[in-house]
Amino acid sequence: MFDRAGLIAACEAHGRIVRVVIASVQGSAPREAGAAMLVWDSGQSGTIGGGALEFELAAAARELRQDRRSRHALGPDLGQCCGGAVEMLSEVYDLNRARALPHDLVARGPDPMPLSIKRLMKAARNQGQLPPAQLKDGWMIEPVQPEDQDIWIWGAGHVGRALVDVLRHVPGHRLTWADTGAERFPRNVPDGVTTVPAIDLPALAAHAPEAAHHLILTYAHDIDLGLCHALLTRGFTSCGLIGSATKWARFRKRLATLGHRVDEIDRITCPIGDPSLGKDPHLIAIGVAYRLAQSTQTIPRRLETLA
Structure with a gap:
């Protein structure tokens, strides 16, 4: 490109x-x-x-x-x-x-x-x-290669670390990595990755760019739910949640109770990645990277007129 x-x-x-x-x-x-x-x-x-x-x-x-x-x-x-x-x-x-x-x-x-x-x-x-x-x-x-896209990774556990390890090699993205405390991040964070420790992650979500991509995979279901609610309120380009079919069914009901329409809730992808690859953290990350790469192969909303 x-x-x-x-x-x-x-x-x-x-x-x-x-x-x-x-x-x-x-x-x-x-x-x-x-x-x-x-x-x-x-x-x-x-x-x-x-x-x-x-x-x-x-x-x-x-x-x-x-x-x-x-x-x-x-x-x-x-x-x-x-x-x-x-x-x-x-x-x-x-x-x-x-x-x-x-x-x-x-x-x-x-x-x-x-x-x-x-x-x-x-x-x-x-x-x-x-x-x-x-x-x-x-x-x-x-x-034309699209301008760098913001990706926010919520959670610094095994899957979060695998996502950073894989996505930092994918061109065209800026990575922001958030969790509830500085001690949850690895000692050596790769260059170009911005870490944000915050006690209240759903409150932090209000400050993320509206056009960002989000990957939610914290250590607690209540934090995950709070982030889904906050991001549906805030707006996003894409949002993925790690979890099982049972977890997502429960989240859908609770998000509807919180006032979100079904079509809005359906914009959240759960689970993330490609389930056929398995549940190993790096295989999840590879599936996510592939889907993000696919999303860059489309014309942006504003196409210049060259004729």
Whole structure:
């Protein structure tokens, strides 16, 4: 995906940036269409597969002053063992150009936009599905990586620790980890994870972003219920609760008694993850991570008009 936020951050830190992206692949190649790297005068980030191709294009990017498209036969031209060929697009960005990019789909090519591209964009808008990165009829199309989503993990027990261990490796998320006391967290919390000890977790829920995803798995059913009630009142993008069918049936009745409509209660998923994988904490976490990854493959509510 096109990491718009990462490109903007790179422009803010380093000024002029060249984004080098694989536009298309024929045969065998180290990376797929859409793989990209950012290059600036004193460094680079990301990878298009390493080796001679990456070295050559990174060096060329530092001298580049305007967008360039190039084709490389990996074996004959570069001596790489891959037998395929790649078409590359190198684009020069400053901060203004990066900020002007759409938030959902980036499509660019020679004017006028072909009918095939207009149809692809319309289908993406109507069906809500992100198209893969591709070069089509001379136009490069890439879905934009959504801005980081907030995930709040409620509970620092075995499942909570497994969720943090797995989700911290999944790009595109900010993790906030809450429990009733600082002593409940492990001694070494991974970088990038914000811990919040709070005696009253349901009260803390009122301060979570309305667009956050929530995973409730504390040590006490009354705290879990209080969090469900607080989050239904607060609002959320998604909410998952660990528990059995019996626990969820009881919670549904009590949440209805607390004044929540059935359609609101049904927005809470119980149990979390994929039950077919089993109840091991890390298998639960893998199921959760898979579902979150699936949720990023849809068009955001606001689709830019590119035609």
